[in-house]
Amino acid sequence: MPTMSLQPQRTVAELKELRALTGDADGAQRVAFTDTWAKARGWLREKLAQIPVDVYQDEAGNLWATLNGKSERELLIGGHIDSVPNGGWLDGCLNLMAGVEVLRRIAAQGTPPVTIRLVDWCDEEGARFGRSLFGSSAVSGALVPDEVRNLTDRDGIKLVDAVKAHGIDLDRALDARKELKNAAAYLELHIEQGPVLLSKDLPMGAVLGTFGVERHQITFTGQAAHSGSTPMNHRRDALGGVSKLHLAIRDIAVKHGGVCTVGKVTTEPGIVTSVVAQAMMTLDQRHLDSATLAAMYKDARDASERIAVEEKIGVEWKKIWQIQPFPFHRALIDMADESIEEICGVSSRLPSGPLHDAAEVCRTGVPTVMLFVQSLHGISHNKIEDTKEEHIEMSVRALDRLADKTMQWIVGGGSTGGSRKPS
Ligand SMILES: [Zn+2]
Numbered sequence: 001m002p003t004m005s006l007q008p009q010r011t012v013a014e015l016k017e018l019r020a021l022t023g024d025a026d027g028a029q030r031v032a033f034t035d036t037w038a039k040a041r042g043w044l045r046e047k048l049a050q051i052p053v054d055v056y057q058d059e060a061g062n063l064w065a066t067l068n069g070k071s072e073r074e075l076l077i078g079g080h081i082d083s084v085p086n087g088g089w090l091d092g093c094l095n096l097m098a099g100v101e102v103l104r105r106i107a108a109q110g111t112p113p114v115t116i117r118l119v120d121w122c123d124e125e126g127a128r129f130g131r132s133l134f135g136s137s138a139v140s141g142a143l144v145p146d147e148v149r150n151l152t153d154r155d156g157i158k159l160v161d162a163v164k165a166h167g168i169d170l171d172r173a174l175d176a177r178k179e180l181k182n183a184a185a186y187l188e189l190h191i192e193q194g195p196v197l198l199s200k201d202l203p204m205g206a207v208l209g210t211f212g213v214e215r216h217q218i219t220f221t222g223q224a225a226h227s228g229s230t231p232m233n234h235r236r237d238a239l240g241g242v243s244k245l246h247l248a249i250r251d252i253a254v255k256h257g258g259v260c261t262v263g264k265v266t267t268e269p270g271i272v273t274s275v276v277a278q279a280m281m282t283l284d285q286r287h288l289d290s291a292t293l294a295a296m297y298k299d300a301r302d303a304s305e306r307i308a309v310e311e312k313i314g315v316e317w318k319k320i321w322q323i324q325p326f327p328f329h330r331a332l333i334d335m336a337d338e339s340i341e342e343i344c345g346v347s348s349r350l351p352s353g354p355l356h357d358a359a360e361v362c363r364t365g366v367p368t369v370m371l372f373v374q375s376l377h378g379i380s381h382n383k384i385e386d387t388k389e390e391h392i393e394m395s396v397r398a399l400d401r402l403a404d405k406t407m408q409w410i411v412g413g414g415s416t417g418g419s420r421k422p423s
Contacts, residue, residue: 005104005109006101006104006396006397006400008393008397009393010101011094011098011100011396012393014047014100015089015093015097015392017043018040018081021040021043022036022043026085026086027085027086027087027088027382027383028083028084028086028088028091028383029085029086030081030082030083030093031082031125031127031128032082032122032123032128033123033162033166038166040081040082040093041063044081044096044120045063047100048065048100051100051103051104051107053065053066053103053107057167058139058175058176058179059168059172059173059174059175059176060122060138060173060174060175061122061123061135061163062122062135062176062179063119063120064117064119064120065118065119066115067103067106067107067115067116068111068115069114069116070112071113071114071115071410071411073114073115073182073410074114074182074184075117075406077095077099077102077103077117077187077399078095078096078118078119078120078121078187078357078358079095079118079121079189080092080095080096080124080125080357081096082122082123082124083125083127084125084127084381085127086383087125087381087382088380088381088382088383088385089386090191090385090392091191091381091385092124092190094189094190094191094373094395096120098189098395098396098399099189100118101396102396102399103118105400113407113410114407114410114411115182116403116407119179121135121357122135122138122168124136124357128162129152129153129159130151131151131159132355133357133359136357136360136361138174139177139179139360140180140360140363140364141177141364143173145170145171145174148160148170180361180364183361183366184366184367184410185367185368185406185410186358186362186367186368186369187332187368187369187403187406188358188368188369188371189371189396189398190371190372190373191372191373191375191380191387192350192373192374192375193353193354193375193378193379193381194353197348197372197373197375198374198378199378200348202347202348202374203344203346203374203390203391203395204343204344204373204374204391204395205340205348205350205372206333206336206337206340206349206371207328207350207358207369207372208327208333208349208350209325209327210288210326210351210352210356210358210362211258211259211287211352212286212287212288212290212293212322212323212325213286213323214284214293214322215285215319215320216282216283216320217280217281217282217318217320218242218280218283219278219279219280219315220238220239220279220313220314220315221277222239222240222241222275222277222278222279222312222313222314223235223275223277224268224269224276225275226274227274228273236311237311238267238277238279238313239267239276240311240313241308241315242262242265242279242281244303244307245300245303245304246262246265248307249283249285249300249303252299252300256287256292256299257287257292258285258287258293259353260284260285260300261283261284261285262281262282262283263282263284264280264281265280265282266280267279267280282320283300285297285300286353287325288327288351289325289327290324293325304317323355326362327362328358328369328370329367332367332369332409333349333369335405335406336398336402338405339371339398339399339401339402340371342398343394343397343398343401344394352370352372358370371395371398371399371402373391373392373395374391375387376388
C-alpha cells in the first residue's frame, strides 16, 4: 500500500506546534524577513533534517528540500511559511507541512522514480513591503529588482536591505530561475480562503487556475453647483456616473460569470451643499478566461461612456494593475479531481480568486495544479481562519495520492516540462 506510512494527523500536530512557536493571541506572526519568520524556517529545517533530503536556500530566498530520485526530472510541491500579521494557522504552512509528510512517506519507501522537491517560497504574502510572490516571481523571471528595491516598510527600512539581512542579494535574485530547469510538474495544496466549498458542503476541490485581473480607476467629471439653487435638470452630477456604473458593473459580472468589485468611491468637493464635481471609483474585474475578461472590461468601458452621455459629464479611465489568467494543466486537473474523489468520495472544480505562487510557476510553462480544502467561515488572513481537522487530514492524503499519480505521469512521458514558454 503506497500510503502505509503517511500520517496526516502528524501534519495537524505540527501545524499546532508551529502556531505555538510563532503565533500569539492575535494570530500567526510569521511576516517574511522578520525574526519570527527566520525562527519558523529554523523549525522547518529541523523537521527536514530527519528526512534524507538536501536543503538549501536559493538566490531569491526560497528554501528547497530535494529528495533525489532515479530520474533528474522533478516533481515540485510548494507552500509558504510566511504569514500576514495576525494571520491564520493554515494559510501557506498547511501546503508546506503536508508536503513534508508526503516527502517522509516517499523517502521511507526508497528511491522515488523522479526527484521530489519541496519549496518554501520566500515572501508569498508581501505583507511588509506590499509586493506579493517575491520568491516565486524571481524564479519565474517576472520580478523586476529595480521596481522593488526601494519599497519601504512602515519603519522606513528598504526591501533591498531587509532581504540582505536574510542572505538575499537582490541583484542576484533572478539567478533563482535555474531552479525550474528540471521541473516536470508543480503541485500546491491550499486552504480555499473563500466560501464556495463550504456552501456546497464539499471538503476539497481541484483548482482550474487563477483569475486574471483588470484593475482601473475611473473618474467622472461634472460641475459643482449649489444644492439649493440648481434645479435638477440643470445639473451635471459626477456622482450620477459612479452610481449608474456601479449597478451596471454588477450585471456585467453576472452576465459573464466573473466577479467585479467597486471597492472605493470618493467625491469632490465632498460637501453636503454641493452637487459633485468629480467622482472617482475603483474597479476590479476578474475572470479565468482572458477573452471573457477582455469582454467584461469592454462592457464596463462602453457602459461608462453611455452613462457619461446620459449624465452630460466626462469620463476618464486609468489603469492601476492588470494580470493575465493562469489556467492550470488539464491532465493535472483531471488527476487532482481523481485524487480528491478517491480520498473524499466527492470532488468539484473551481477557479482561484486570489493569486498564489502556483500562478508564477504556471507562467513559466511548468504543468501546474492546485488543490483547495474547505475554509470554515470562508475566511482567511485572520486569526479565525480555520479548517476541520478531518478535512486537513483528507487534504494531506489527497496531496499524497496526487503526488503518486503525478510521478507516474512524469515517468510515462505525460509532461514535457522543464522547458520555458517563450515570453
Ligand atoms: Zn497562502
